[in-house]
Amino acid sequence: MAHPAFRAAAVRVRAPATSANLGPGFDALGLALGLYDDVAVRVADSGLHIDIAGEGADTLPRDEENLLVRSLRVGFSALGGQPRGLEVVCANRIPHGRGLGSSSAAICVGLLAARAVTTGGEARLSDETLLELASEIEGHPDNVAACLLGGFTLAWGQAGDVRAIRMEPAASVVPVVFVPARPLATKTARGLLPRTVPHADAAVNAGRAALLVEALTRRPELLLPATEDRLHQEYRTPAMPESADLVGRLRADGVPAVISGAGPTVLALAEDGEADKIARLAGAGWTANRLSLDTEGARVLPLAGSEQ
Structure with missing residues (x-):
């Protein structure tokens, strides 16, 4: 795979909070909720700059250990190469460490942003591969499936792959x-x-x-x-x-x-x-x-x- 080219303009990615298990559906069922993290990512000439407002502003790392940045790196590697620099601006609303999928949101934002700032990214990195990568980073697929697909989701493993389907929850x-x-x-x-x-x-x-x-x-x-x-x-x-x-x-x-x-x-x-x-x-x-x-x-x- 040839080294990718990157767009100069920033991209904005929004990811929902999620609730997994929903009682009996352990590591399989998930629900996407109307509470969001918003992140802007721009490819820069050099270095890594991270600005965080809201949830995690006082506790999240502002270096390569940041989960969102690690997910960006995984996405870029899957796309064929890393950019010279990155600027990341986070507006976080999903509470951390509370069982509302804040880590899954960070992972999905990172992977989607990497694809979006890469020229031809959607052709290089399919939705199915995004789910596989997100599940691998998170360790289980229930939250990331709901985060990526929205609605009510069922995720499972099949022949070493991760699969998920989306269902429409009742409007009431x-x-x-x-x-x-x-x-x-x-x-x-x-x-x-x-x-x-x-x-x-x-x-x-x-x-x-x-x-x-x-x-x-x-x-x-x-x-x-x-x-x-x-x-x-x-x-x-x-x-x-x-x-x-x-x-x-x-x-x-x-x-x-x-x-x-x-x-x-x-x-x-x-x-x-x-x-x-x-x-x-x-x-x-x-x-x-x-x-x-x-x-x-x-x-x-x-x-x-x-x-x-």
Whole structure:
């Protein structure tokens, strides 16, 4: 592959927050949410300059260790070569370490931006390859599939490849997220999972995951039973007892509530007319946000003031 040429103009990429698992769909199901990180990337003559505003402004690295930059580098390598320099400007709104897919957003932004600033990038790097690369960087496909495709997604491995399909969530479903003040590392949450689970629990989850596809796309009245989980949430309770307690209280009130991804954010899948009331149920220590469903996924947008 010949060394690529790069566009002089900056590109802007927007990526949505995501919630993975959704109860029983461990490492397979994901949902794109209407909360976004916006990033502008420009190829420069030399060096690396990173400007970060919003979430992570005080904690994220401003060098080659930055996850977004590492993802840019992976994308450029797949496209045939690295640019001489980069300028990256981030406006981050997705909370970090809360189970809302901030790392997946950074990964998808980096890969999409690398393709967008490369001349002929879409011909060199397909959407299918983007998903493969994003899954490899993240370590699992559920969040990155939802981030790239938008909507409600199902991801799986097949013959060593990663595949994903997008489904249309019911328009009446409104995500409500309850975000705690303290983060939780995904590595910590995954470390609590057992190597094996009882066969009966696996059977329940298989049925509930299948039901969730029907419930979230066509029959939201089935969301409460469809979001029951026996594979991961209970095992992670020691790392997030307040989140587990909130999930239990909401479900006891008939609200389909789950741990979002690895936690500790709690996701409720509310009916439109109930969302505002549900958002008031958490109490002190939580920031409740009623969100929309993202239907487009990560995408390249015109820069502010541009006619493109």
